[in-house]
Amino acid sequence: MRFALLPAVLLPLALASPPTLLATEPVSRVGLTTDEVRFAGTVRGRVTDQSSGQPVPGAQVIVAGTRLGAAADNNGRYVITQVPAGAQTLSVRLLGYAPKSATVTVTDNGEVTADFTIERSASQLSEVVVTATGDQRKVEIGNAVATLRADSLMISAPITSVGDMLQGRVSGLMTFANAGMTGSAPRIRIRGFNSLSQPNNPLIIIDGARVDNTTGAGSGGGTNIQSYGWTAGSMTSMNPEEIESFEIVKGPAAATLYGTDAANGVIVIRTKRGTAGAPKWNFYGEGGIIPHPTNWNDTYYAFGKNAQGQAVQCVNLARVAGQCTVDSVSIWSPIRDAVSSPLGTGNRRQVGAQVSGGAQQLRYFVGGDWERERGYLELPAAEIKRISTERGGAELPDEQIHPNYLNRTALRANASAMLGPKADLNISNSLQFQRSQIPTNTLFTDAAWGIGYKDAYDGWGSQRRPGETFSTRA
Incomplete structure (x- = not known):
């Protein structure tokens, strides 16, 4: 159980006073042909608040598909001239109100009235970021911070893990597959690799608490370049349905906020909270x-001959390129046989x-x-x-x-x-x-590289390169 006492941050809304004078002339007439100007009319009307009935000064009314528009004056009235004749769609927008549209029919040299009643609506803004030093506006932060809303990700794509939620969502953040092993966590890198020998894992913070998300190599060893199996990290045990949002801190200056552990970046996870x-x-x-995850070849490694008739080791890549021809026929691979395949x-x-x-x-x-x-x-x-x-x-x-x-x-x-x-x-x-x-995954490499004409302890001299275990010569 973890207790956290957080100061409530009051975010005052800046209410701009109504403008004393707003232009009611069309914003632009660019893009109209001569015929459209000749057969045109005028649209006028008034924009009011749905709850109070008061005028809404500053509301922008535009004609869809054109650059024509006008702003409502202090009385909420607007006038748009030179509107092409015919059916036109008008839309009204203003920050803090839900947008609204209406269709009117404009006649040549005529005038049509279109009044709008718009409803107040809260807008979700991403201007405040929670950091180790408290809430800050994005323009005040020296680090590059990306914010992801989990609810939008769950709707747009099938999600089964936290790694799926981050894959391809943020520039500079990469997730590396774990050979398809169930229960193993993907490796996460922010802005590439910083070291070939030291861990490159970003710092993970869940609801203000640091967690260990180390995805260490299995018993077969391994490095940041290649590994023989992976252990599960803490993010693997998280349910994507419980997550509310992510904040990814990519700047190296994140270490000044979270310590030296944040040199590889920080992923801040906030879980869902109740609403009144x-x-x-x-x-x-x-x-x-x-x-x-793949369709395996019968064998990868076999002897053959090149264009000059010389004996060579012929791999699939060289065979497809026409550089050699396999003369030892490999017709059976246990990894493709339903009875013997793992x-x-x-x-x-x-x-x-x-x-x-x-x-x-x-x-x-x-x-x-x-x-x-x-x-x-x-x-x-x-x-x-x-x-x-x-x-x-x-x-x-x-x-x-x-x-x-x-x-x-x-x-x-x-x-x-x-x-x-x-x-x-x-x-x-x-x-x-x-x-x-989570078992080791070396069998995939062994299956692809095994020499089919030698037994498991010949040729490579190692059990990691078995021959007849995966392919045999006929």
């Missing part, structure tokens, strides 16, 4: 299959529920979800039969048949209380039960 009003419920569920089809299931509400003085958000995901790696049918026979016909556990899986159950509860005009109390709680198994 009646309880709002949200139920969701999803499911699908996970196919393996690749199958995985599946994913997730269900969850959320409720939020409360009064202005006390607001709450409670959510929970259940997720089961099974990767596409599976023990081949031939191996299942062999191992079961060795064990006296015993049935193999599912975690041995499917070595890559993720089981997760999570609960989140957030509460916000207004203690006074200058003090708020925010409480964030998250409880998770997660079990995942």
Whole structure:
């Protein structure tokens, strides 16, 4: 449980006093042909507030598809001349009001009246950013900050993880795939790699608390360039449905706000909060299959001859380019055979529920979800039969048949209380039960590079380069 006492920030709205004189002449007549000017009329009218009935000075009324328009004067009246004859669409806009449109028919040398009643509407502005030193306007921040609203991302694209929400959304932010392993976190880099030997992970802050999102290499070793398997980071355990917004700090000066750990950038995640009003419920569920990510060749490495008839090691790239011809026929690859292949089809299931509400003085958000995901790696049918026979016909556990899986159950509860005009109390709680198994992914490289005419301990001299394990010569 984490308690955070945050000062309430009052954002006064600057109310501009009505202009003393506003032009009512057309803004422009550019783009009209001679015939359009000859057959034209006048549009006049008045713009008023829907709730008070008072005039709305400064409202901009424009003719769609042209550059004609006018601003309402102190009495809310406007006049647009030289409007082309025929059906025309007028639209009125003003900051703080919802836009409105209407269609009128203009006659040659005639005059038509179009009055508008517009409704006040709050506009969502992104001018204030929460940093380690408090709320600041964007123009006052020395760092490059990008803001993402999670609700808009969930609507526009299928999202199953936090990595999906960030992929391709912010300039300078890159996410690297994890070979499709279920439960493993993608590597996140902001403005490229800073080091080939040291971690390049950005600092992750969730509701004001730092979390460890290290995606370390598996037992096979690895570097920032290549690795043999990945461990899960903290962001993998987060449910995208719980996230409200992201702030990505890309400037190197972020280290002055968050310390030296922020030298690779900062990702600030804010989870959802309750809003005043009646309880709002949200139920969701999803499911699908996970196919393996590629179509494998029969074999990658074989002997052949070049154009001069000399024996060469012929790889697929050289064979396609016509630089060599394979003379040892490879007709079988266990990785493509359904009986012996370690690749199958995985599946994913997730269900969850959320409720939020409360009064202005006390607001709450409670959510929970259940997720089961099974990767596409599976023990081949031939191996299942062999191992079961060795064990006296015993049935193999599912975690041995499917070595890559993720089981997760999570609960989140957030509460916000207004203690006074200058003090708020925010409480964030998250409880998770997660079990995942992420095997090494070296078999993909071995399958592609294995030499088909030599056994597993010849040629390369290493079990990482087996030959007959993946392809054989016929």
